[in-house]
Amino acid sequence: DQQVKQNSPSLSVQEGRISILNCDYTNSMFDYFLWYKKYPAEGPTFLISISSIKDKNEDGRFTVFLNKSAKHLSLHIVPSQPGDSAVYFCAASGNNDMRFGAGTRLTVKP
Amino acid sequence: DAGITQSPRHKVTETGTPVTLRCHQTENHRYMYWYRQDPGHGLRLIHYSYGVKDTDKGEVSDGYSVSRSKTEDFLLTLESATSSQTSVYFCAIRFGDTEAFFGQGTRLTVV
Numbered sequence: 001d002q003q004v005k006q007n008s009p010s011l012s013v014q015e016g017r018i019s020i021l022n023c024d025y026t027n028s029m030f031d032y033f034l035w036y037k038k039y040p041a042e043g044p045t046f047l048i049s050i051s052s053i054k055d056k057n058e059d060g061r062f063t064v065f066l067n068k069s070a071k072h073l074s075l076h077i078v079p080s081q082p083g084d085s086a087v088y089f090c091a092a093s094g095n096n097d098m099r100f101g102a103g104t105r106l107t108v109k110p
Numbered sequence: 111d112a113g114i115t116q117s118p119r120h121k122v123t124e125t126g127t128p129v130t131l132r133c134h135q136t137e138n139h140r141y142m143y144w145y146r147q148d149p150g151h152g153l154r155l156i157h158y159s160y161g162v163k164d165t166d167k168g169e170v171s172d173g174y175s176v177s178r179s180k181t182e183d184f185l186l187t188l189e190s191a192t193s194s195q196t197s198v199y200f201c202a203i204r205f206g207d208t209e210a211f212f213g214q215g216t217r218l219t220v221v
C-alpha cells in the first residue's frame with residue numbers, strides 16, 4: 001500500500017525559474033512531513049519539514065506548502081539553480097513510522 | 111556526519127544464504143529505520159524500531175527480520191537471501207518528530 005505518492009518521476013526547469021514538486025498522501029494519521037534531496041551513491045539529506053498544524057514553512061529558497069484537506073504537499077524552489085539537480089523525496093510520518101514517495105528527479109538547466 | 115554508520119557498505123552474497131546488515135548510531139536517537147531503495151519505488155520501509163526491543167513491520171517486511179538489543183544498534187537480517195532482495199539499503203535515525211538522518215547505504219547483490 002503506497003501511502004505517499006509522487007506522481008511526477010521527473011521535472012526539468014530553467015535556471016532562475018521556480019521548481020514545484022508535488023506529493024500526495026493517503027493516511028490521515030500522518031502529522032509531520034519532510035522533503036529530502038538525494039545524490040547518487042549518497043544517503044538522502046534533509047531539506048525542509050512541516051508539521052500538520054502549519055500550512056507553510058519557508059527556509060531560504062525552499063518553501064513547503066501543506067494542504068491537509070487535499071492530503072497534498074508541495075515543495076517550491078525559487079530561484080532554481082543547477083546545483084539543485086537531484087532526486088527529491090517527500091516523506092510523511094505518524095505513529096512512529098515514516099513513509100517515502102518514489103521520488104522526482106529534478107534537472108535544472110543552465 | 112550525523113553519527114550513523116552502516117556496515118558493510120557493499121556485499122555480494124549467494125541465493126539462500128543469511129545476511130545481516132548493521133546500523134550503528136552514536137546519537138542516542140529513539141527511532142531507527144531500515145529502507146530499501148529500488149528504481150521506480152523510491153525508499154520503501156522494511157522495519158522500524160521505536161526503542162530497545164520495540165520493532166514493527168513496514169511495507170516490505172517479508173523475508174526480513176530485525177533486532178535492536180541496545181539503543182545504538184539496529185540489525186537487519188535477510189533470513190535466506192533471494193535475487194529480489196538485491197538493492198541499496200539505507201538506515202535512518204530520528205530523535206522524535208524531527209528530521210531523520212540517513213546512513214551512506216549498503217549495496218547488496220544476491221547472485
